[in-house]
Amino acid sequence: MALLQINNFNFTYAGDTKKVLSGINLTVGQGEFIVLCGPSGSGKTTLLRNIKREISPAGIKTGDILYKGMALDELKAEVSAKEIGMVFQEPDSQIVMDTVIHELAFSLENFGYAPDFINKKLSEMAAFFGLTEYLHKPVQELSGGQKQVINICSVMLTEPKLLLLDEPTSQLDPVAARELISLIHQINREFSVTVIISEHRLEELFSIADRVVYMDGSIIKYCNSPDGVSKEIMEAKDEYAVKSIPPIVRLFFSLSKEKGKGPGCGIPMSVREGKQFMQNIRCSVNGLTDMEIKKDWVEEIINCKDIGFRYAREEPMVLEKLTLKIMKGEFMAILGGNGSGKSTLLLAMAGLITPQQGSICVRKKNITYMKQSERNGIIGYVAQNPLLHFTLDTVKEELEFALQNSLKTGSKAKMEELIELFGLKDLTDRHPYDLSGGQQQNLAVACALIHEPEILLIDEPTKGLDSISKEKLAELLKSLKGKGTSVVMATHDIEFAAHYAEKCAMLFDGSISDCAEPSRFFSGNYFYTTSINRAVRDYLPHAITYEDVIRACL
């Protein structure tokens, strides 16, 4: 008997007329690992929430969802809460208590278990999840990745049969995300817990998933094994869906189709398999050496010289003797691990915090001594969480407020142009909090650009975006560059930086450890590089993106 059976399920949110889920059919067996993917707004979260009865959204439902052959509504409250566990995106807001041990005990306390039993359960689970050394720490002192581990552990304590995860890695850096995914894989294998995970980041998941469910526009468009789904999407030439497939898989299809060879082995899902596949390809390496586009940047715009910064005197240095130059019209990506100081560096360059040592000059003028309004005219800053920027009730007011603050005789025309450019036209009367994550970010960028700055500093712009939104963002940033605006972006997203940045800088131990064009930057790294580069580096050391390899091989 299937663990979960969804029959012709439809869902419309209360007060809305558009179906968010229509005709969903899905059978999930015991112990399966299912990846739910598709663009934002395709109904992934709504589907997951409908499976978890306690938090299922209000609206009109038709069709049924059966758990172990029983309709969800007929399940006992205790069974539903215990056997179906759910973990959400945001690590912080899921946590209820203040220390790790109390957070973990929380779910068991809810079912009224005796303290001795809780103690016993905690001792085994905390050990499995490697949390024993953190047990008495305040939760807020832990990193985002550790918080998600706690959230999963807390859910696992009630021994669920079905684990639902809604983009659990979207707020994490790539290393923490990879760890979390392998932890989820381990749970799936060792406890035979059925996993349904919705994700944008598919590279690691394709190699471990049993099935991939691709949703688009409220329906399930593709549902098959990872191999099968890749094949179906490639054959259907589904332009959007193709972008969400891992680049190695895409490479396989393009090369084996064009060259008519390769299919001897299966579809490569991991770097290792990608390497094996490339052995059979044999492409011309020569094409790539002159690919490095040498540009001569002449005009220097930001000059950070030996800056040192810490948040408090007793705390360690976040930035130390950091020197970095940014040229006019350049698109620079600043990479680095979590907590390496990327955000701090951007804040310093924006003049919002003042380094204790060194100087930051913009156009040869020290930024510390400028007035905020003067800074706004030169530098636009967009924080990682765009919500931090908004205080007003509508998108329009927000833009007008920014316009008032502008020193340049800000023209209404400029505002209209930005509204058009950022696709905010139909949204001007909406509350900023009601926009999607991507739209909120666009609004924040638009507000920054109203001052017509020469530099845009943007922190983690691709966090939580699907591949299509990422591409749109890239287009936008490119069009800014076309107008002579320099862009400095702090990011975890190696693939995005490899594709679009013109220069990459690595922030490590408080200072810049490497700064070069993407092809040189990434090809010099062994691990911190794109999956494509890791797969083809023996044959094409300088190829870092799918397009690079295609160019070299065709």
Add this chain to the structure above:
Amino acid sequence: MNAGFSSVHPGVCFTYYTVIMAFAMILYHPAYLASMPIALITWLLLHEKGRSLSGSWHYYLLTGIAVLIINPLINHRGERVLFFLGEQAVTFEAVVYGFTMMLSMLTILIAFICFRQAVDNHKFLYLFSSILPKTAFLIMMSMGFVPLLTDRMKQISIVQKARGLDMTEGTAVKRAKDGMQILKILISWSLEGALQTADSMKGRGYGIAKRSSYMKYRIDGRDWLIMASIAILSAITSIGLYFGYGKLVIFPSLEIISMDITGIVFYSAFCLLLLIPIIVEGREILIWHCYK
């Protein structure tokens, strides 16, 4: 920190400091009163090198001195007049009374500090979770939010500077206005998060059954021993109090401060009571010393 007297069961610690504070209010004998703050401070020095006092001791001292000065100024009872301040008589008895008040107040303040050191937030909540489980749970949740909100507040203030909202600059009115705006973001942001918190709580079965409370404090043999000592020693002191030992007649005229043999016996019992935390702490320090 979970060592020495703070590793004793929170219920025992709570009883101990309640007893001490009660005695600080009832006792008037200067020997008794003076021993109390000395013993409490000694324990603080042993337990955490007096760190919790180092930043604030002068405030406590100032409060004490204020009591010492104000009491004779407003209290004119007593027989021996020292001098006249305007038309008000400052009496010797009132000065002595002020002195005892000062000691008793300092004792209570320091006992509070000791209590906070011995019983941290969690232990405190544990004490009350059996009486007020919901309140204790709520307080624990709120405590988790404090560092989160402070951190968010910092982030918002930095980013909002770029928009011209700054709580650290401008007139008081502007600063208050900007502060409100920043608070508004914090609240809307946190409310968004609170929805997810609620989902996460419901998802993990909150409200399905009667909640149990998981805490790891067990009463062991040592705790019983300490509890018994507290009970016996404070009983002896109370008996002494009943017969007038530890009291002091100040008004209308100060009696001669003295202590007879029986008085010394009762006083020793009281000193033993004061020494309990120091003995527990000292024993542990000694063990560590030998261990090295």
